Amino acid sequence: MDDETWPGLGVGDTVVSAEKIATRVAELGAEITSDYAGKAPLIITVLKGGFIFTADLVREIALPVEIEFMALSSYGNETRSSGSVQILKDVDVDIAGRDVIVVEDIVDTGLTLRYLLDLLGARQPASMEICSLFLREEAGTEAPDLRYVGFRLPPVFIIGYGLDVAGRYRNLPHVAAFDPSV
Ligand code: IMP
Ligand code: MG
Numbered sequence: 001m002d003d004e005t006w007p008g009l010g011v012g013d014t015v016v017s018a019e020k021i022a023t024r025v026a027e028l029g030a031e032i033t034s035d036y037a038g039k040a041p042l043i044i045t046v047l048k049g050g051f052i053f054t055a056d057l058v059r060e061i062a063l064p065v066e067i068e069f070m071a072l073s074s075y076g077n078e079t080r081s082s083g084s085v086q087i088l089k090d091v092d093v094d095i096a097g098r099d100v101i102v103v104e105d106i107v108d109t110g111l112t113l114r115y116l117l118d119l120l121g122a123r124q125p126a127s128m129e130i131c132s133l134f135l136r137e138e139a140g141t142e143a144p145d146l147r148y149v150g151f152r153l154p155p156v157f158i159i160g161y162g163l164d165v166a167g168r169y170r171n172l173p174h175v176a177a178f179d180p181s182v
Contacts, residue, residue: 010165011172012179015158016151021133021175024150025053028131029060031148032101040064042098042125044091046116047071048170049105052162053133053150057103068093072112085115100125105162106134106153110143117144134158134175 032041043065045054051069058065071089100120107113113130120128131148138155159165160172169178 010178010180010182011159011169012177012182014174014176015153015156016161016175018161018174021150021161022056025056025133026060028148028150029057029062032057032131033060033062036063036099036101039099040066041101042093042095043067043101043103044095044120045069045103046105046112047089049162049164050103050133052170053105054103057131066093070116072116085112087119094123095120096124097126100128101148102128102130104130104132106136106158107132107143107146108136113144133161 040063041061043054043058045051045067047069048071054067058067068091069089070087070091073086073088102113102116102120104113107130113132117128117130129147130144132146133150134153135143135146135149135151136155137152157165157178158175159169159178160175162170163175164170165178169176
């Protein structure tokens with residue numbers, strides 16, 4: 001679908017086009033393929049925002065990956081993270097001894113990820129790296145090190161390609177600024 005013709009209210013300026021996302025996701029997949037040669041990494045996707053990114057990313061990884069899903073909830077208003085996190089769904093497998101790659105949609109303050117890494121790290125994976133499609137340029141100092149980052153973002157709230165406002169806009173094929181005035 002053409003970026004310009006998407007009909008949803010609130011869809012502001014394009015921040016990253018669908019084409020640019022596809023190019024960058026292919027690069028990340030190639031990087032992971034070469035970094036994990038000879039291994040079978042366990043991808044752990046953070047729902048819901050990471051589902052579209054993961055679906056595209058894993059098809060760019062030429063390795064026998066396994067895919068698990070976690071769902072976390074952080075409370076607060078719609079556009080800021082409060083730092084209080086709950087597990088809504090855990091992975092279904094033992095991650096001890098596995099090469100884990102945590103796939104996130106966006107790291108903002110890093111609080112969600114920090115919580116997740118503490119939790120998963122205690123289960124003794126062989127290795128654990130993070131792949132986030134977006135990193136807020138002004139991410140908090142508590143943001144963990146990210147091995148793979150798709151794009152660095154200015155302080156604008158974005159929607160699309162898995163990212164939502166109040167559950168909507170995840171199906172937008174590109175990433176746009178959320179603009180309630182549009
Ligand atoms: P953090 O804990 O502050 O790093 O927040 C990370 C989570 O907040 C992400 O996984 C998203 O679910 C959500 N989030 C942060 N910024 C945005 C945004 O610009 N658009 C949509 N969701 C966002
Ligand atoms: Mg999220």
